Amino acid sequence: MGKVYYVSKNVGLGMLILGIGALATIIALSIAYDKERAKNRGKPDGATDSTNTPTPSTTPFVAKDPWDHYRLPNSLVPVFYNVTLWPRLEPNPDGMFMFTGHSAVVFRCVKETDLIIIHSNKLNLITFDGHHAKLSGLGEAVVPIIQKSWFVEKTEFLVIQLQSRLTVGESYVLYTRFLGELADDLEGFYRSEYMEDGVKKVIATSQMQATYARKTFPCFDEPAMKAVFNVTIIHTRDTVALSNGREIETINTVIDGVPVSVTTFEPTERMSTYLLAFIVSNFVNIQSTQHNNLLIRIWARKKAIDDKQGDYALNVTGAILQFYERYYNATYPLSKSDQIALPDFNAGAMENWGLITYRETALLYDPFISSTGNKERVATVISHELAHMWFGNLVTLQWWNDLWLNEGFASYVEYLGADYAEPTWNIKNQIILYDMYKAFAVDALASSHPLSRREDEVNDPAQISEMFNTISYSKGASVLRMLSEFLTEPVFAKGLSSYLNTFAFNNTVYTDLWDHFQQAVENTQGTYIPDTIENIMNHWTLQMGFPVVTIDTRTGSISQKHFLLDPDSVVDRPSQFNYTWFVPIKWMKAGVEQQQYWLLQKTEINSQMRVSGDEWVLANTNVSGYFRVNYDHDNWNRLLSLLSTNHKALSVINRAQIIDDTFNLARAKMINTTLALRSTKYLSKEIDYIPWESALRNLGYYILMFDRTEVYGALQAYLKKQIQPLFEYFKTITNNWTKIPTGHNDQYNQINAIGTACSMGVVGCRELMKSWYRQWMENPHHNPIHPNLKGTVYCHAIAIGGVEEWDFAWKMFKNATLASEASRLRSAMACAKAPWLLNRYLEYTLDPTKIRKQDATSTIQYVSQNVVGMPLAWNFVRARWDYIFQQYGKGSFSFASLISGVTQRFSTEFELQELKKFKEDNLHVGFGSATLALEQAIEKTKANIKWVTENKAHVLKWFTEST
Ligand SMILES: *[C@@H]1O[C@H](CO)[C@@H](O)[C@H](O)[C@H]1NC(C)=O
Numbered sequence: 001m002g003k004v005y006y007v008s009k010n011v012g013l014g015m016l017i018l019g020i021g022a023l024a025t026i027i028a029l030s031i032a033y034d035k036e037r038a039k040n041r042g043k044p045d046g047a048t049d050s051t052n053t054p055t056p057s058t059t060p061f062v063a064k065d066p067w068d069h070y071r072l073p074n075s076l077v078p079v080f081y082n083v084t085l086w087p088r089l090e091p092n093p094d095g096m097f098m099f100t101g102h103s104a105v106v107f108r109c110v111k112e113t114d115l116i117i118i119h120s121n122k123l124n125l126i127t128f129d130g131h132h133a134k135l136s137g138l139g140e141a142v143v144p145i146i147q148k149s150w151f152v153e154k155t156e157f158l159v160i161q162l163q164s165r166l167t168v169g170e171s172y173v174l175y176t177r178f179l180g181e182l183a184d185d186l187e188g189f190y191r192s193e194y195m196e197d198g199v200k201k202v203i204a205t206s207q208m209q210a211t212y213a214r215k216t217f218p219c220f221d222e223p224a225m226k227a228v229f230n231v232t233i234i235h236t237r238d239t240v241a242l243s244n245g246r247e248i249e250t251i252n253t254v255i256d257g258v259p260v261s262v263t264t265f266e267p268t269e270r271m272s273t274y275l276l277a278f279i280v281s282n283f284v285n286i287q288s289t290q291h292n293n294l295l296i297r298i299w300a301r302k303k304a305i306d307d308k309q310g311d312y313a314l315n316v317t318g319a320i321l322q323f324y325e326r327y328y329n330a331t332y333p334l335s336k337s338d339q340i341a342l343p344d345f346n347a348g349a350m351e352n353w354g355l356i357t358y359r360e361t362a363l364l365y366d367p368f369i370s371s372t373g374n375k376e377r378v379a380t381v382i383s384h385e386l387a388h389m390w391f392g393n394l395v396t397l398q399w400w401n402d403l404w405l406n407e408g409f410a411s412y413v414e415y416l417g418a419d420y421a422e423p424t425w426n427i428k429n430q431i432i433l434y435d436m437y438k439a440f441a442v443d444a445l446a447s448s449h450p451l452s453r454r455e456d457e458v459n460d461p462a463q464i465s466e467m468f469n470t471i472s473y474s475k476g477a478s479v480l481r482m483l484s485e486f487l488t489e490p491v492f493a494k495g496l497s498s499y500l501n502t503f504a505f506n507n508t509v510y511t512d513l514w515d516h517f518q519q520a521v522e523n524t525q526g527t528y529i530p531d532t533i534e535n536i537m538n539h540w541t542l543q544m545g546f547p548v549v550t551i552d553t554r555t556g557s558i559s560q561k562h563f564l565l566d567p568d569s570v571v572d573r574p575s576q577f578n579y580t581w582f583v584p585i586k587w588m589k590a591g592v593e594q595q596q597y598w599l600l601q602k603t604e605i606n607s608q609m610r611v612s613g614d615e616w617v618l619a620n621t622n623v624s625g626y627f628r629v630n631y632d633h634d635n636w637n638r639l640l641s642l643l644s645t646n647h648k649a650l651s652v653i654n655r656a657q658i659i660d661d662t663f664n665l666a667r668a669k670m671i672n673t674t675l676a677l678r679s680t681k682y683l684s685k686e687i688d689y690i691p692w693e694s695a696l697r698n699l700g701y702y703i704l705m706f707d708r709t710e711v712y713g714a715l716q717a718y719l720k721k722q723i724q725p726l727f728e729y730f731k732t733i734t735n736n737w738t739k740i741p742t743g744h745n746d747q748y749n750q751i752n753a754i755g756t757a758c759s760m761g762v763v764g765c766r767e768l769m770k771s772w773y774r775q776w777m778e779n780p781h782h783n784p785i786h787p788n789l790k791g792t793v794y795c796h797a798i799a800i801g802g803v804e805e806w807d808f809a810w811k812m813f814k815n816a817t818l819a820s821e822a823s824r825l826r827s828a829m830a831c832a833k834a835p836w837l838l839n840r841y842l843e844y845t846l847d848p849t850k851i852r853k854q855d856a857t858s859t860i861q862y863v864s865q866n867v868v869g870m871p872l873a874w875n876f877v878r879a880r881w882d883y884i885f886q887q888y889g890k891g892s893f894s895f896a897s898l899i900s901g902v903t904q905r906f907s908t909e910f911e912l913q914e915l916k917k918f919k920e921d922n923l924h925v926g927f928g929s930a931t932l933a934l935e936q937a938i939e940k941t942k943a944n945i946k947w948v949t950e951n952k953a954h955v956l957k958w959f960t961e962s963t
Pocket residue numbers: 082104105106173230
């Protein structure tokens with residue numbers, strides 16, 4: 001599945017500096033977002049309760065019958081399906097939207113059985129002679145008579161008991177006719193609605209991953225049950241139908257007295273059910289056949305296509321496909337590539353084979369309205385999904401326990417594909433910020449978990465759904481990148497290509513991939529690895545966490561230890577490797593690349609790493625390995641002095657990593673906080689984005705902890721001094737702010753420069769924001785602010801402005817036709833400094849005619865990110881808990897982050913008492929989905945109190961002396 005994690009990517013740090021606890025929030029959001037995906041709007045559809053289901057067993061549940069197990073028995077394998085679907089885009093007399101359909105599946109019997117067990121969920125099946133299906137044979141086999149059939153709700157099966165056994169080696173046909181609800185639940189075959197020119201439009205679309213194909217038609221719904229699908233869709237004549245295969249023909253006819261079109265599609269390749277897609281809409285497309293005559297189409301609402309919002313996607317798709325064909329050494333396996341932007345879609349995107357579905361923001365790009373971040377997102381999400389067309393779709397992992405390999409892989413190579421399409425962006429470096437830091441953050445906690453799960457640990461849909469998490473995507477990407485780095489890219493690509501060619505149209509387990517890498521190593525002269533790929537990788541996939549490698553350059557000793565952000569946390573999960581790893585260390589000494597070193601033991605001596613004089617050692621160059629590095633104090637000093645005299649001697653990534661490592665090592669109490677702070681001293685000379693972004697993310701925590709204390713004055717003075725040159729730099733290269741920098745990363749860093757400069761009070765910054773915003777106020781129909789900068793400019797203009805600026809933003813918010821613009825304004829209005837404006841805004845959140853219900857809790861959170869707004873939001877939440885809980889407490893994911901957001905600055909004993917009292921006072925009301933968040937808020941407040949107590953004095957002293 002496409003990245004659900006893009007939620008907060010590239011928001012621009014201008015806002016962070018005003019106090020968004022960005023990283024923690026991003027992680028909490030993405031995890032919660034996943035959970036939200038699993039929600040089920042449960043509605044009656046009459047399918048599951050219609051027949052003689054055997055009495056459900058009482059607790060404790062013991063699975064005794066084959067249909068009580070979540071996994072299909074291994075007696076039948078599907079070969080071919082004919083599926084016909086007819087979605088109704090008008091409600092029936094009961095106001096419900098329905099679809100009907102019929103399906104014939106040809107399956108082969110490979111083990112003798114008198115049971116047919118097939119997935120079917122929430123479908124109403126038509127009966128034939130009292131049974132839910134018809135069975136016939138292909139060829140000579142005697143066809144058993146159906147004795148009875150029933151549904152098992154828990155395991156989502158249709159079970160057919162036969163009077164006699166099926167014959168091994170023979171093929172049979174199971175025919176079903178069914179009726180289902182085309183609900184707006186974003187699962188299976190579902191309904192999506194949007195407005196066009198004031199008219200409501202309905203489309204039928206689908207999301208099968210992970211277990212929703214069974215909600216569309218009865219099928220063997222496991223990834224290894226691959227088959228060929230012959231699809232037919234019946235639809236109204238003013239709509240167009242799409243599916244995985246290319247359409248063969250559309251004929252107009254009349255069915256049941258209704259004039260319709262019937263579109264048939266070429267049979268698919270052999271594929272998994274979770275990759276199927278069926279869409280009926282009145283969308284239009286743009287297309288090209290420039291890449292090897294392959295038909296590439298981008299589909300969207302007519303207005304979006306007319307506005308050329310699909311052009312960029314069409315431009316990059318051909319290039320990215322070309323990249324993968326070379327990289328994988330395998331041609332694109334299908335006869336067409338469709339990509340479609342849906343107004344209503346849960347994940348970021350979904351890699352259905354040949355018909356990829358996207359959120360609009362992940363596929364559409366408007367050169368006049370979208371920011372650079374939007375553009376990067378389009379390129380990387382497309383690249384991620386296209387990577388799956390081979391890895392995941394052509395060759396599919398057997399079961400969901402190996403999901404990390406599928407998603408981690410696509411999350412890694414998406415940077416390679418996007419880099420090929422946009423070679424000037426330097427986008428490969430971005431994996432550090434968007435995946436490695438994110439993985440490090442969760443994987444440094446004692447509550448983390450290993451990448452790999454055993455097959456028998458992942459069974460029911462909830463367990464499958466849990467696999468879609470940060471560890472799978474981002475740690476998976478980081479670990480595979482490390483593998484590619486230590487094998488070298490040509491060897492990695494060679495292994496990959498032989499894996500894909502060997503297992504095309506089939507299924508694998510992760511060790512199959514390791515085997516092919518192993519063969520590639522053995523067939524390539526000069527590739528050294530200290531053990532088999534499997535043994536090396538097991539250290540990274542079977543145990544959680546990652547090491548911090550400590551190098552003592554005085555002795556040449558090099559050692560490793562499980563890195564834990566909280567040194568007092570207790571790890572109770574055992575590890576077969578006792579939390580040691582096989583660590584590939586790329587390193588350099590005094591600027592000279594050294595031979596890769598493999599750390600295999602807990603402690604080793606490498607005399608090469610002993611240095612003298614002012615020689616320095618830097619390990620994990622380009623952060624090619626998934627670990628952190630610590631050094632003896634002298635080496636740290638030499639690295640920091642190198643940064644301040646000649647920072648360009650180190651790559652951008654390593655500059656960023658020195659900052660990120662020191663801040664995290666300080667949090668883990670392995671080095672002093674002042675050493676971390678010292679890593680930011682050279683920033684007055686830094687113009688690159690990645691080091692700045694690293695520093696601002698890490699300093700974000702200091703700002704949250706201290707922006708209400710005396711430390712803040714000193715911190716502000718220091719950061720003002722550090723950011724000033726960057727602000728001047730951008731002023732110069734943009735010709736006094738009259739143009740946008742050409743460099744991709746410069747565009748991001750310009751946002752950092754402006755946002756930080758304004759927050760820290762750099763002279764001229766706020767006036768600039770104010771004047772741009774004024775120009776817009778004077779001519780509301782012509783917004784002169786560049787899309788990249790809008791969020792930052794709005795926020796600062798409102799922060800320094802008064803009621804007039806605020807009311808203008810409100811008016812523009814109410815009139816905004818573009819969702820992204822509305823959302824920028826909604827967030828910026830929380831930047832006001834006048835308490836009465838903020839309180840008024842908080843009141844608006846409870847009035848759905850002012851702030852939409854879905855946006856209420858996030859708006860309260862925005863207010864709490866503002867240092868002035870925080871106490872107001874906290875009072876508001878406490879005073880209205882009863883009501884807020886009634887309205888939003890049931891399951892909404894933003895509800896949990898309301899608590900974590902409002903309390904993120906809490907760092908005093910007094911606040912801890914308030915929090916505890918809040919909990920006691922509202923026990924009778926409850927906390928619903930925020931229950932865990934409340935407990936975590938109490939824990940985090942305690943940790944913050946401790947950190948502030950231990951660090952406040954040093955930090956104040958350091959900032960004061962460094963200004
Ligand atoms: C699938 O549909 C085609 C065309 O209607 C038909 O010829 C074929 O027999 C069907 N296959 C099965 C297994 O029902």
